[in-house]
Amino acid sequence: MHLNKLILSLIFIITLNINYADTIPSSILNSERIQMKFGSYGLDILYSDHDTRVSYLYSFDSSNHKKKIYQTFAIVKFLESKIDQETQKRIDNGASIGATLKENGWSISKINLDIARINSDEYPLFKTPESSESLHSLAAHFYKLKIKKEDKFFDYAEILEIHNPGYLNYNELIKIFPVTNRDESHKRLKSILEGVFTERNVLFLVKESNKQ
Known part of the structure; x- marks a missing residue:
């Protein structure tokens, strides 16, 4: 009897200590992952044109449901x-890419290209507590989105997601997503990021968004 209780207690402790990254499959979309972890999800578009969309994915503060907490900074390059x-048009106007495609019958697959660390001093994308050890390191996930519907199958977009360390850090991303073709992909990642931040209006919008 005591042995059974001990085993059950150990199982409970192990369950509590399972890393968040290990509990949700890699096939889950980032918007779905945020919803599952925080219980809410939304999207703020900072910039959008015919081939690029820049946005923040957020959840609401659990103690203040009107306050947004930005969890991911996303750059989409439509291919x-x-x-x-x-x-x-729905996507261009700010609808979630993955959710909208799924709703319209498209199946989605990710080709993981690179996972990298981004210096938050250089790219101040999130408000992070000064005491945080992750303050200077943000995890970036670069992948290609392929979509399929009936006899149509093609590369839809390249997506670069940079995450709030309170949501996903580098070590968690490495556990979730296998990466191939890293060298060339890392150059592309840096090119996309630097290209967006040469646009002064995007940097201004990032700063304004984080004043809330």
Whole structure:
């Protein structure tokens, strides 16, 4: 009897200590992952044109449901747009890419290209407590989004996501996503990031968004 209680206690302790990154499969979309972890999800578009979309994915503060906490800074570079115009228009107007594609019958797969550390002094994307050890290191995930519907199959976008360390850190990302072709992909990652931040309006919008 005592042995059974001890075993159950150990199982309970182990369950509590399972890393968050190990409990949710890699096939889950980032928007779904935020919803599952924090219980809420939203999207703020900072910049959008015919081939690029820059946004923040957020959850609401559990103690203040009107306060947004930015969890991911996302840059989307659209590659091909062979989907119907209505669906693409919804995405252009700020709808979640993954959720919108799924709703319209597209199956989605990610080709993981690179996972890197980004210096937050150089790219101040999130408000982070001064005491945080992760203050100077943000985890970046770069991948290609492939979509399929019936006989249509193509590369839809390259996506660079940089995460709030309170949501996902580098070590957690490495556990979730296998990475291949890293050297060339890392150059592309840096090129996309630097390209967006040469746009002064984007940097201004990032700063304004984090004043809330």
